[in-house]
Amino acid sequence: MDSAVIEIEKTAAYIASYENKAEVDFEHCVTDHLRVSGIYWGLNALCLMGMPDRLNRAATVAYIRDCQQPNGGFAGALGHDATMLHTYSAIQVLLLEKSLRSTDGTMADTIDIAGVIRYVAGLQQPDGSFACDEWGERDTRATYCAIATLYLLNGLDSIKVDAAVAHLMRCQNWDFGFGSVPDTESHAGQIFCCLATLAILNRLSQLDQRAQQQLSDWLVERQRDSGGLNGRPGKIHDACYAWWTLASLAILDPSGWKSRINLEGACQYLISTQNRSTGGLAPRPNERADVFHTHFAIAGLALLGHASIQAVDARFCLPTLALQQYLSQTP
Ligand code: FPP
Ligand code: ZN
Numbered sequence: 001m002d003s004a005v006i007e008i009e010k011t012a013a014y015i016a017s018y019e020n021k022a023e024v025d026f027e028h029c030v031t032d033h034l035r036v037s038g039i040y041w042g043l044n045a046l047c048l049m050g051m052p053d054r055l056n057r058a059a060t061v062a063y064i065r066d067c068q069q070p071n072g073g074f075a076g077a078l079g080h081d082a083t084m085l086h087t088y089s090a091i092q093v094l095l096l097e098k099s100l101r102s103t104d105g106t107m108a109d110t111i112d113i114a115g116v117i118r119y120v121a122g123l124q125q126p127d128g129s130f131a132c133d134e135w136g137e138r139d140t141r142a143t144y145c146a147i148a149t150l151y152l153l154n155g156l157d158s159i160k161v162d163a164a165v166a167h168l169m170r171c172q173n174w175d176f177g178f179g180s181v182p183d184t185e186s187h188a189g190q191i192f193c194c195l196a197t198l199a200i201l202n203r204l205s206q207l208d209q210r211a212q213q214q215l216s217d218w219l220v221e222r223q224r225d226s227g228g229l230n231g232r233p234g235k236i237h238d239a240c241y242a243w244w245t246l247a248s249l250a251i252l253d254p255s256g257w258k259s260r261i262n263l264e265g266a267c268q269y270l271i272s273t274q275n276r277s278t279g280g281l282a283p284r285p286n287e288r289a290d291v292f293h294t295h296f297a298i299a300g301l302a303l304l305g306h307a308s309i310q311a312v313d314a315r316f317c318l319p320t321l322a323l324q325q326y327l328s329q330t331p
Contacts, residue, residue: 006271006301007279008049008308011294014279015042016054018291035077036067040089041295043096047319048302048310052100061097064090065110071122071134072115083133084123087116088145091152092318098329099322117155120146128163129181139180140171144193148316151200154330165203168194176207176215177232188222188231188244191215195251196315204252212252219249220260227265228284238283239273239293242266242300243317250303250314258305267304270297 019042039060046052067075067090073082074090094110123131123146130142143164150156170182171194177186178194198204207215222229222245228237229245246266249257272285273293280289281297302312302319311320 004268004271006306006308007274008051010279011274011281011298012046012049012051012054014275014289015046015291015294017279018042019055019060036064036074036086036093037076037089038291039064040092041291043093044318045291045295045298047096047100047322048298048312049308050310052096057097057100060093061110064093068111068115072112072117072119073133074116081133082119084120084130084142084145084149085132087119088149091116091149092316095152095318095326096322099325113153117150117153117158120149120155121158124159124164128160128165128167130164140168140178140190140193140197141180143168144197147197147200152316152326152330156201161201165198165201165206168197169206172211175218176211177218186218186232188219188229188241188248191219192244192248192251195248199251199315207252216249216252216257216260219245219252223261223266227262227267227269229266236284237269239270239281239300240283240296242270243296243303246300246303247314247317254314263304267301267306270301270304273297 043052043055043060046054064074066078067086069075069082071082073084074087075082076086123142125131125138129138130146131138132142147164150159168178171178171180171190173179173186175186178190179185179187180190195204198206222231222241224230224237226237228239229241230237231241231244246261249261270281273281273283273287275282275289278289280291280294282289283293298309299312299317302309303314312318313320313323316323
C-alpha cells in the first residue's frame, strides 16, 4: 500500500467486514451496546466514499427500526435502554437511507417520529440542558444530539431553545472553549457540540468577535508538527480530532479556516493512520483500527477537501448532498 494514498476499497472492505462479524467475536461483544452509532459511523463513511451499497442497507434499517423503544427514543442495540446519542445516530442513518432511496416516502414510514420528538423534549432539564438518557447524566453531547435531532425532524418548537442556548453558554470557559458541563476543561469534542448546536440554531452571534477569534486561535493551535490534531493542550494527536477540531473551526470561520491549517499535513497524517494489514484507520499510525476512528478520519478528509471523498456538512457530520436532498424534501 502506498502510504500517501487513501485506500478507499480496503477501507470499505474493513467496514463491511465489521458488519458481518460473528456475535462471539470479542470486539463485537464489547461494542454491541454501541451498535446503532456503529451503523451510523460505518454507513456515513461508506456514503462519503461513494460506496453505500457495501452494507446490507435493508437489514440495517430494519435493525434500527427495531431499536425504537416505547418511550420514543432509540437504544444502541436490541434489549438496551434508549439514549439521546443513539437516537441521533438512528435519525442520521434513516436520513442517509431516505436520501439514497430518493423516494417520496418520509421517515414516518419506518418509525414513530412524534414519539422521537416527545422523547427528546422530555429529556430537557429545568436549567435548559439535556440528559443523555432517562437516568439523568447531562453533557453538551446530549444537547447537540437533541437539537440536531429536533431540527431534522422539525420539532424544535417542542423545547425551550433559549434555555438550551443559555446553558451552553454557561459551559464556556475563560479560554473561550467549552467543557461538557459548566466549569469543566475545554475539549475539542465538547467545543464541536456547542458550536454545531449554536450554528444549527443560527445563534453563533452569542460569541462576540473577540470570542470567535480567540476560539479559532485555540483550535488552530491543536495542529501538531505531525500534521495531526489533538483535542486540548498537552495531549497527543489522534485521527478523530481531525473531525472534532477542524469541524469546529469550519463552523466558526467557514471561509477562512483553510488558510490557517496545514491541509496537506493533516491529510497525510490521516492517511498514515491506515492499518495496512486489517484495513480501517486508527487514532495513530501503527495502531489498531476501529470503526469510530475510520469514520471520523474519513469525515476529516472530507472536510479537508480530499478528491476521493464527498463534501461533508460540518454541523451534522452528514454528506452535504444527502442533507440538502433530505431538507428539500422535508416540509
Ligand atoms: C476522548 O477524550 C474523547 C473523544 C476522543 C471523543 C470526543 C468527542 C466528543 C466529546 C463529542 C462527541 C459527540 C457526539 C455527538 C458523540 P479523552 O479525554 O480520553 O481524550 P484526550 O486525551 O484526547 O483528551
Ligand atoms: Zn480518537
